[in-house]
Amino acid sequence: MLIVAALGGNALLKRGEPLTAEAQRTNVRTAAKSLAELVRAGHQLVITHGNGPQVGLLALQGAAYKPEEAYPLDVLGAETGGMIGYMIEQEMENALGHDRPVATLLTQVVVDRDDPAFANPTKFIGPVYDKAEAESRAAAAGWHIAADGDKWRRVVPSPAPKEIPDMRVLKLLLDQGVVVICTGGGGIPVLRRNDGSMTGVEAVIDKDAASALLARELGADALLLLTDVDAVYRDFGTPGAAPVRNITPDQARLLDVPAGSMGPKVTAASDFADSGGISGIGRLEDAIAILEGLAGTKILDQKAA
Secondary structure, eight states: EEEEEEEEEGGGGTSOOOOHHHHHHHHHHHHHHHHHHHHTTTTTTEEEOOOOOHHHHHHHHHHTGGGGOOHHHHHHHHHOOOOHHHHHHHHHHHHHTTSEEEEEEEEEEEEEOOOGGGSOOEEEEEEEEEEHHHHHHHHTTTTEEETTTTEEEEEOOOEEEEOOTTTHHHHHHHHHHHHHEEEEEGGGEEOOTTTSSEEEEOOOOHHHHHHHHHHHTTTTTEEEEEESSEEEEEEESSSSEEEOEEOOOHHTTTTTTOOOHHHHHHHHHHHHHHTTOOOEEEEEEGGGHHHTTTTEEOOOOOOTO
């Protein structure tokens, strides 16, 4: 099977952990060991990942310079794709005993210049703050902020991914048996000009939405959205909460799930399952069990079953 495995933020940084290279390296090493099991089981593997904390950190570092010297979010997205991709690539090579080629591809993703997300920032980036500190930083830097649980974070536009122009390169790598790391942080957001050329834009694309688009365009058999939650839960946050094991895309879209965390995953997984593939949501360490229907939540169109 060709599997696209999307690593949630917990694969790189657990909530409350310091945003250090050492902490990220430790978490990536754990993720690589789990993902290597998919390769050893005979599957082709494409790995994607988030970058919210990392791109926010780079933006904060950029604030030390004059406003006109700060790098835009598309460039920061490319930087995080290289930084995180390097760690995953190296740890995957180590986990596989260096007997399979692994490569990271910085991936451009086209968005629509008229996407309403540009007027309604919702994507969390950077560290969490108490409300007072978040408001102070927002006032000084011109940020938009929003509540993230009991904390506050910066939010930026998150337009929907429309096209992956680097698809030809991705397919060449897969044809050669390469384990590919790509579409990091949802990909580098770009716009197409009227003459067909491309330019970067200030945004951070949702990683799950971009991973679903990638899986569809690759013709993947399965999309795994791997996080630190063991499954999607029906009636989440209530005494009657229960894990959902098997569900159709239409049924999944009717679930009442948290909009800022599980919501995008359920939407992306359902969209991919509509195309005839298998979608799974669950814990990173359960990747193979999710595929086999023994763990996590499996979303599958009944017509494709």
